[in-house]
Amino acid sequence: MCRPLCWTYASGVLAVLAARTDDTNPLSGLVVADRPEPDVPEGWRLVRVKAAALNHHDLWSLRGVGLRSDELPRILGMDAAGVDEDGNPVVVHAVIADPDAGRGDEVNDPRRSLLSERYDGTFAEHLVVPARNLLPKPDALDDVEAACLPTAWLTAYRMLLRSGARPGDTILVQGAGGGVSTAAIVLAGAMGFRVWVATRDAERGRRAANLGADAVFDRGERLPERVDAVLDSVGAATWGHSLRAVRPGGTVVVCGATSGDPSPVELNRIFYQQIRIVGVTMGSRDELAGLLAFCAARNIRPVIDRVLPLHQAIEGFAALEAGDVFGKIVFTIP
Amino acid sequence: MCRPLCWTYASGVLAVLAARTDDTNPLSGLVVADRPEPDVPEGWRLVRVKAAALNHHDLWSLRGVGLRSDELPRILGMDAAGVDEDGNPVVVHAVIADPDAGRGDEVNDPRRSLLSERYDGTFAEHLVVPARNLLPKPDALDDVEAACLPTAWLTAYRMLLRSGARPGDTILVQGAGGGVSTAAIVLAGAMGFRVWVATRDAERGRRAANLGADAVFDRGERLPERVDAVLDSVGAATWGHSLRAVRPGGTVVVCGATSGDPSPVELNRIFYQQIRIVGVTMGSRDELAGLLAFCAARNIRPVIDRVLPLHQAIEGFAALEAGDVFGKIVFTIP
Numbered sequence: 001m002c003r004p005l006c007w008t009y010a011s012g013v014l015a016v017l018a019a020r021t022d023d024t025n026p027l028s029g030l031v032v033a034d035r036p037e038p039d040v041p042e043g044w045r046l047v048r049v050k051a052a053a054l055n056h057h058d059l060w061s062l063r064g065v066g067l068r069s070d071e072l073p074r075i076l077g078m079d080a081a082g083v084d085e086d087g088n089p090v091v092v093h094a095v096i097a098d099p100d101a102g103r104g105d106e107v108n109d110p111r112r113s114l115l116s117e118r119y120d121g122t123f124a125e126h127l128v129v130p131a132r133n134l135l136p137k138p139d140a141l142d143d144v145e146a147a148c149l150p151t152a153w154l155t156a157y158r159m160l161l162r163s164g165a166r167p168g169d170t171i172l173v174q175g176a177g178g179g180v181s182t183a184a185i186v187l188a189g190a191m192g193f194r195v196w197v198a199t200r201d202a203e204r205g206r207r208a209a210n211l212g213a214d215a216v217f218d219r220g221e222r223l224p225e226r227v228d229a230v231l232d233s234v235g236a237a238t239w240g241h242s243l244r245a246v247r248p249g250g251t252v253v254v255c256g257a258t259s260g261d262p263s264p265v266e267l268n269r270i271f272y273q274q275i276r277i278v279g280v281t282m283g284s285r286d287e288l289a290g291l292l293a294f295c296a297a298r299n300i301r302p303v304i305d306r307v308l309p310l311h312q313a314i315e316g317f318a319a320l321e322a323g324d325v326f327g328k329i330v331f332t333i334p
Numbered sequence: 335m336c337r338p339l340c341w342t343y344a345s346g347v348l349a350v351l352a353a354r355t356d357d358t359n360p361l362s363g364l365v366v367a368d369r370p371e372p373d374v375p376e377g378w379r380l381v382r383v384k385a386a387a388l389n390h391h392d393l394w395s396l397r398g399v400g401l402r403s404d405e406l407p408r409i410l411g412m413d414a415a416g417v418d419e420d421g422n423p424v425v426v427h428a429v430i431a432d433p434d435a436g437r438g439d440e441v442n443d444p445r446r447s448l449l450s451e452r453y454d455g456t457f458a459e460h461l462v463v464p465a466r467n468l469l470p471k472p473d474a475l476d477d478v479e480a481a482c483l484p485t486a487w488l489t490a491y492r493m494l495l496r497s498g499a500r501p502g503d504t505i506l507v508q509g510a511g512g513g514v515s516t517a518a519i520v521l522a523g524a525m526g527f528r529v530w531v532a533t534r535d536a537e538r539g540r541r542a543a544n545l546g547a548d549a550v551f552d553r554g555e556r557l558p559e560r561v562d563a564v565l566d567s568v569g570a571a572t573w574g575h576s577l578r579a580v581r582p583g584g585t586v587v588v589c590g591a592t593s594g595d596p597s598p599v600e601l602n603r604i605f606y607q608q609i610r611i612v613g614v615t616m617g618s619r620d621e622l623a624g625l626l627a628f629c630a631a632r633n634i635r636p637v638i639d640r641v642l643p644l645h646q647a648i649e650g651f652a653a654l655e656a657g658d659v660f661g662k663i664v665f666t667i668p
Contacts, residue, residue, distance in 0.1 A: 107582075261600065265599045
């Protein structure tokens with residue numbers, strides 16, 4: 001395992017940074033260091049972070065995807081729960097965008113940015129964000145649970161909203177361990193969908209069944225019938241199966257490609273079967289508010305793999321890079 | 335040019351057939367022949383065909399796509415206008431499907447078939463179809479014009495309906511000569527969209543401008559701004575440009591891949607820019623009724639490349655295969 005470098009500032013805040021990017025050895029650019037107390041711009045708020053969850057996006061940033069070298073060092077992290085300057089418990093929405101620039105959907109603002117891209121992220125004792133990026137934390141969720149929601153869980157929630165499926169329809173979730181797929185399994189069941197899961201890992205399949213999956217299949221296995229929608233965060237390894245698994249007129253919702261970019265497209269299948277491919281990244285502030293209310297109302301708990309103190313963040317990064325997770329990894333700040 | 339074989343039946347009807355399929359030399363399987371008078375199943379109607387338009391689908395059938403060898407010989411053709419047994423002028427809807435089996439959209443019936451696949455097609459003096467596949471022909475359109483509508487024009491119409499775009503939005507049409515792209519240019523303008531066209535052929539670009547395109551670009555050229563939706567029937571040659579041309583949250587509607595299957599998918603772009611890919615094939619009977627009414631109400635005329643008597647069909651097939659068309663090729667039966 002890599003050992004993080006350590007930088008020290010006088011009277012700083014502890015933070016986990018991308019100091020440089022490296023496509024082949026992303027963890028080599030990871031640094032735990034003290035950073036200066038952040039300035040609070042007009043209209044922004046200071047948050048004392050209590051819990052922050054890890055995402056694949058943080059690994060991609062360390063590989064140099066979406067993070068330019070002139071932005072370095074940059075504090076990583078998109079998900080956080082904490083308290084604002086007035087002591088109110090808050091959850092942080094990670095999309096910095098103009099709500100009027102995305103035609104009713106701020107995530108489509110062409111200049112939108114995610115925390116840890118143009119602005120410092122959540123892996124720090126103190127965080128600054130625009131005031132509208134703070135939402136009240138429901139009492140039903142503790143800080144660790146609430147910190148899981150703004151990225152992977154919000155993405156899964158939006159994927160389900162955009163799947164075109166109706167309650168009672170069957171949803172296939174590709175993969176069973178990651179943050180998005182575990183969220184999708186739990187949320188899809190709570191929304192009234194029949195939930196099928198395809199995974200190459202039998203143990204994760206068993207754990208998916210424990211989360212409420214109605215049936216579990218091997219990756220690529222022929223299904224007993226075609227499904228109404230597929231949620232796919234895997235990419236190359238599952239694309240062909242997803243296109244074959246969905247009924248004519250059904251939807252494949254994609255939010256990532258952890259196994260790389262598929263090839264070929266199979267456009268003939270897409271148009272002849274009238275399949276919709278819907279790309280989803282994150283969700284709007286309103287959708288995050290909806291997700292928080294949904295989790296509180298239905299007693300939905302995020303699936304958590306492990307909780308680590310922030311200064312041990314590298315252990316979480318290494319586990320995520322190794323694919324050795326089931327649910328979210330959360331860092332806490334005492 | 336190939337010379338068609340000729341078969342003769344006593345007291346038959348003239349028809350254009352796929353006698354065999356050949357992926358590399360599709361026209362070698364094309365036959366003009368007399369066929370026996372068709373039986374009329376219960377609930378079906380006999381149509382005397384007056385005009386029938388040619389589609390890429392007919393060339394794909396000759397290549398063996400969607401047409402099994404045990405279905406041969408098969409009369410080709412999907413589009414027709416003519417008169418029914420009572421002398422009523424009719425337009426033929428080419429999708430043979432159970433309207434209740436497609437969840438409100440018959441084109442999604444998993445057992446749907448297009449004319450010339452499991453059932454004989456429209457390139458014949460007489461045609462039989464289920465009664466519900468006949469729609470009244472509007473007086474405003476003559477037989478040749480009406481025969482252009484049920485496949486390429488219906489597909490373009492449905493693509494625009496599913497583009498997610500609103501009047502005033504900008505639509506990019508990839509290609510400027512084919513039946514779908516010429517239809518899309520004319521229909522999009524009449525629906526109130528701003529219409530941009532990308533083509534590699536300057537002469538076709540000029541003709542697209544004459545059809546009402548607001549701007550014409552070279553294929554792959556960087557556009558002055560991102561568009562709200564792209565209509566793409568080209569495939570491999572335009573996929574990357576289509577994904578780059580569309581705004582975040584916009585839609586790429588695909589109905590074909592005349593230049594082959596694209597690779598790679600560029601899934602990262604699709605999910606990060608939240609692009610929707612929507613596959614479209616044909617349209618429902620109700621949509622064809624809507625298209626006929628729209629054309630009649632707004633005096634919209636299909637774009638016609640040439641009109642040939644049915645027995646000279648091979649000349650039309652050869653032109654389509656060579657890509658030497660601007661608009662529809664229509665066969666007539668005196």
